[in-house]
Amino acid sequence: MVSFKYLALVSLIGSAHSLSLHSTFGYFNQALDLFRTQPDQSFVNIAPPNHDTEPIPGDSPLEKCDVAEVQLLTLEEINLLPNPPQAGANLTFTATGIVGKTIEPGAYVDVDVRYGFIKLIHQTFDLCEEIEKVDLECPINKGTQVITKIVEIPEEVPPGRYIVNARAYTKDDEYITCLTAIIDFPIVRS
Template sequence: MRFNVACVAALASVASALPSWFDSQDVVALDDAKKVPGANPLTYCQEQHDDDIVKITSVDLLPNPPEAGTELVIRAAGTVFETIEEGAYINLVVKYGLIRLVNTKADLCEQTEKADLKCPIEKGILSVTKAVDIPNEVPPGKYTVHAEVINANEKPITCLEATVQFGGKKSVEGGEL
């Protein structure tokens, strides 16, 4: 269960909308060079990502922001500049506050099968839509995600980071709770 909750938090962070995740005192200006296009809290790990194998053109999600106990639809689009072969992997770190929930190296091709993609992933324009259920059991709090994606030849595919806030204040017609 703990791994599933952490994976949902990672997926949600990839596809969440930045303005909705933070209370007003938590909003920070992001460097436009590092911001991933679309309605999401994602940033690239480094300022220069021109050598990445994948250029992300957008990442969005519905609902925005995601909520525990709901279905989350993730829409992502981008361009793949080199074929991604078996042997590619993801170094994934997910933290809940200061607690490290996940620190793993996962097979990229196994993970992409969950989004109905199969390796090799050929060069060209790619669009993915995936629905996932967010469990009711996701504890409220701040999650940070670091996902470094590397091809079989150790060339960077992409590297993304995000901070996601689950729970907290909910708005009601006419104000906040």
């Protein structure tokens, strides 16, 4: 009987391809009820995590993520020119924010880049090394900071949807900020 229970649950998982994850989670709970599993026993929690975001003022696809968490950086404005970014064109990035505490060397940024559902990059960068590329240096002093950077977007960027997430932390693992963006590079027809 126990193996039938798990076989039924596996069948339910396999047939749920057209259902959302949240709906599938509801069906799991119903299936567990049918097999008289105790309600406090959880089989699998596949509900997506709560990714709370809010827009950042300005003209960019960037949003602040994990807004319920205390973060050291308050972003006042981010602008991209052009927005959306275009393959083969220069991109001007300008950001203004208020740093709530001096950020010392040893701070880092965890970056994830996905192409649709395919993870392209999962890497940790030294924040102080990266910040030098925008003419700042560590320590980053408490107070208002303005960053302007021009970068070249290669012409060879494959068309499609890119999802970028970046979470920055101090050397003591205090949350500096969380940024997320969805950027679509269209198919260029000649």
